[in-house]
Amino acid sequence: MSETLRLNGKDVAIVPGESVLELSRRVDVEIPTLCHDPRLKPVGACRTCLVEIDGMHRLVPSCATKAAAGMAIDTNSERVVRHQKALFALYLSDNVDAAETDDTSAPSELHAFASKVGAPTTWPKMQHKRFQRAGDRNPYIEYRADRCILCARCTRYCEEVESVSAITLAARGSETTIATSDNRSLLDTTCELCGGCVDVCPTGAMAEKKPLSLSLLPARELEKVRTTCNYCGVGCQMDLNIDRMANDGRGVVAKITSPDAGVLPNDGNLCVKGRFAYQFIDHADRLTKPLVRGEDGELAESSWEDALRIASEGLKRVAARHGADSLSFVSSSRCTGEENYLVQKLSRAVFGTNNVHQCAAT
Amino acid sequence: MAAKDKMERLLEALHEAGGLAEGTAAKVAAELGVPEAQVYGAGSFYHLLGSPDSRLRVCTGLSCAMRGGRKLLALAEEAGMPVSECSCLAACDRAPAMLRERSVLVDVEPADIEKADGDWRAVQGSELPEDWRGRVGPDDSELPMNLGGAQNFTGSALAKACEMGAEAAIAAIEESGLQGRGGAGFPAAIKWRAVRAQASNPHYVVLNADEGEPGTFKDRELMLRRPDLVLEGLAIAAYCLGASDVYLYLRGEFRGPWSKLEKAIEKYSEEGALDGVTFHLHSGHGAYICGEETALLEALEGKRGMPRLKPPFPTESGLWGNPTLIQNVETIACVPSIIRRGGAWFKALGATEPGTKLYSISGDVSEPGTYELPLGASLDEVAAAAGGYEGELLAFSPGGASSGFLPASESGRSLDFASLSKVGSMLGSAGVVVMNTKSDIRESVREQLVFFENESCGQCAPCRIGTRYLREALDRDLQGSPSGKSLAEVAEVAWEMNEGSICGLGQAAALPLTSALQHFPNAFGGEKS
Numbered sequence: 001m002s003e004t005l006r007l008n009g010k011d012v013a014i015v016p017g018e019s020v021l022e023l024s025r026r027v028d029v030e031i032p033t034l035c036h037d038p039r040l041k042p043v044g045a046c047r048t049c050l051v052e053i054d055g056m057h058r059l060v061p062s063c064a065t066k067a068a069a070g071m072a073i074d075t076n077s078e079r080v081v082r083h084q085k086a087l088f089a090l091y092l093s094d095n096v097d098a099a100e101t102d103d104t105s106a107p108s109e110l111h112a113f114a115s116k117v118g119a120p121t122t123w124p125k126m127q128h129k130r131f132q133r134a135g136d137r138n139p140y141i142e143y144r145a146d147r148c149i150l151c152a153r154c155t156r157y158c159e160e161v162e163s164v165s166a167i168t169l170a171a172r173g174s175e176t177t178i179a180t181s182d183n184r185s186l187l188d189t190t191c192e193l194c195g196g197c198v199d200v201c202p203t204g205a206m207a208e209k210k211p212l213s214l215s216l217l218p219a220r221e222l223e224k225v226r227t228t229c230n231y232c233g234v235g236c237q238m239d240l241n242i243d244r245m246a247n248d249g250r251g252v253v254a255k256i257t258s259p260d261a262g263v264l265p266n267d268g269n270l271c272v273k274g275r276f277a278y279q280f281i282d283h284a285d286r287l288t289k290p291l292v293r294g295e296d297g298e299l300a301e302s303s304w305e306d307a308l309r310i311a312s313e314g315l316k317r318v319a320a321r322h323g324a325d326s327l328s329f330v331s332s333s334r335c336t337g338e339e340n341y342l343v344q345k346l347s348r349a350v351f352g353t354n355n356v357h358q359c360a361a362t
Numbered sequence: 363m364a365a366k367d368k369m370e371r372l373l374e375a376l377h378e379a380g381g382l383a384e385g386t387a388a389k390v391a392a393e394l395g396v397p398e399a400q401v402y403g404a405g406s407f408y409h410l411l412g413s414p415d416s417r418l419r420v421c422t423g424l425s426c427a428m429r430g431g432r433k434l435l436a437l438a439e440e441a442g443m444p445v446s447e448c449s450c451l452a453a454c455d456r457a458p459a460m461l462r463e464r465s466v467l468v469d470v471e472p473a474d475i476e477k478a479d480g481d482w483r484a485v486q487g488s489e490l491p492e493d494w495r496g497r498v499g500p501d502d503s504e505l506p507m508n509l510g511g512a513q514n515f516t517g518s519a520l521a522k523a524c525e526m527g528a529e530a531a532i533a534a535i536e537e538s539g540l541q542g543r544g545g546a547g548f549p550a551a552i553k554w555r556a557v558r559a560q561a562s563n564p565h566y567v568v569l570n571a572d573e574g575e576p577g578t579f580k581d582r583e584l585m586l587r588r589p590d591l592v593l594e595g596l597a598i599a600a601y602c603l604g605a606s607d608v609y610l611y612l613r614g615e616f617r618g619p620w621s622k623l624e625k626a627i628e629k630y631s632e633e634g635a636l637d638g639v640t641f642h643l644h645s646g647h648g649a650y651i652c653g654e655e656t657a658l659l660e661a662l663e664g665k666r667g668m669p670r671l672k673p674p675f676p677t678e679s680g681l682w683g684n685p686t687l688i689q690n691v692e693t694i695a696c697v698p699s700i701i702r703r704g705g706a707w708f709k710a711l712g713a714t715e716p717g718t719k720l721y722s723i724s725g726d727v728s729e730p731g732t733y734e735l736p737l738g739a740s741l742d743e744v745a746a747a748a749g750g751y752e753g754e755l756l757a758f759s760p761g762g763a764s765s766g767f768l769p770a771s772e773s774g775r776s777l778d779f780a781s782l783s784k785v786g787s788m789l790g791s792a793g794v795v796v797m798n799t800k801s802d803i804r805e806s807v808r809e810q811l812v813f814f815e816n817e818s819c820g821q822c823a824p825c826r827i828g829t830r831y832l833r834e835a836l837d838r839d840l841q842g843s844p845s846g847k848s849l850a851e852v853a854e855v856a857w858e859m860n861e862g863s864i865c866g867l868g869q870a871a872a873l874p875l876t877s878a879l880q881h882f883p884n885a886f887g888g889e890k891s
Binding site: 043045047058059061079083086087090091094155159165167169170171175182 | 385388399651666827831835862
């Protein structure tokens, strides 16, 4: 029989090794979090997930507390609720208004949770002291200090998941901020511009530079369409964020976001190409039909059937005249493992040459 | 070099490179093979590294502010010197104090600034930085720490502890009732037993000499006068816990105590009295929070000094994840006498709680200094030891900024752990600051709030935002907010800081304001004053 604990007065079976937060979410008891990400070591820094546990003098961070048999946990006691309201009121007084977050690249988790816990919004606004480096010339990522809550999801992600460590918590106290070494441009650091910092940020402090004006809708109203990245064979899952009415009704991909952590194979991670290089989708120069060079030397649109026929005839002609080893097959780095298998099959079995290579292999 | 040794060297390497100037983080990162951003992030946390030593810093701690610190600041600015304010320098008995590079200058007078003729490096205090000491009580061999007594390098207490055996020595500590003197008052013997019982090895002993609580300078004085006791106490702890490496973490401004400890280590080494223990001296770089024990461990490991979540406690997982005993300088300095004279003897010395206590007293008394008195002495008694009050008593802070303020009517209350917590205050580090009726309580509260705002590590929101929130609210009150409601949310913010903060800094940081509002309500409220 599995061990149990009491959560808000109900018995719940424990899955060995899970935290109080994981257990609560598993049984649909909501606890606000800001610094939590399942891919990162819990730090308990944002303090939003504090709960009351019988026999413990202080409120404890549910993200960093292991569920244990016999615990009696309260996630919405008077004390916890009072704490949540006051904490979020402090966050709000130190941040931008909810209305201003419409221009950020993702809906603000801070403002959503603050409204959910019923935090007062009337406390006076404070003067923030967080330094923001100016004029970072990288094309994709910007840091907006006025929205930052120092949850350090971005810096921990950069270190723990990507092993890149391009950004860090810097200074201390009221002046704590997110920085690069010597406040250099991300281009002059170890940054690979994967944009994971933008993706994990709960407030839009780490934001995509490209304005969302491409789309007419705020980020939270964009439609998400899951697809597979076609830049390489890994098969990363990603979400196209679409505004169907933009672009005179033709629709537009306003940006790309990663699915939640846990979605495989990429666990919510993307690389610079997958996340930022999507402008080709609507680009005027994009090829949408095969082109075949005619007798006159000019490229002309054709059908797939026709193009494949011409290519296979050409290959067979060369093989017949000069032998199979006069051919060489090089597959694209965008091919999957299965496609690469087929290319070498075509080369070795169909044409009978071992001249086959994959362009990402060198 | 092992990864652990590289990290241990990180902050020192940055200091040697001149602090965080352009390119130094890259240099240190290359030398140690650590990510550059990590070096930069760590360095920028520490004020003595983040804004390197090329300037004067004027202490604006409460005692220094009361003795003209802000006037010195203004004079230095007028003279065109590079100057900024800084947190308490643990020289409150020799106020006002300044920091020149890493040397603490004491009893500085306006004339000292004028004489320097615009050259900040030429500013001198009343004595050479390496020579000055504070005032203490008379030599009395019946006192466990006896600051006025002669040093003793025979190592006889360690020899006796070895003879008794570790269990018996810890039993003596337990019998003495010795409570941690850093602020929390946690029974020392429980920590010793907890580390000794850990199966994993090695075990470490760490000395917390990052004394920075405003109004407190007793550890400084102990290290200046009795480094022999400090080192022997550490050696006894190491023996009892099966540790051989002892780390001493001194705040970066403690150049005087550092050299006294270095000399004492040398002397012991000549005598061969503490063989088997290796002492590792580590310098802090300007961060009050590193007096919090887990933040101190982070600093020793070359990181930003942000407190860890507890549990696990350091006794189980401390330095480099190993079982670690961390003790305050004063706690450890009581150990040799307890071993020599017995736990019962020490316990009986107290007035309301076991043992004697070093009270640092400054502000409006005739002879500010460090006085060893029975634990539980009242303010009146401590002030009498310090030559009596100057002027008419208005208020006092019994145990550093974190203890808030108490009114004159509490001057007969025992200054111990239990009786001060009953009135919502605490003994803390027993850094007593006395204010007479010429003081402005609101200005004093502001100095303390500014201190916490600057020294919060910034990791958790209740403290990082709350400290600034309170200071801004008080500023509105000082400016005479027309609505008269500038302090409306203070009670709720203070409640949240106490409930929600990770460590003791944030949990206590609202006390200067809330205690003053409780005891001096008429001083606040905008136009009322």
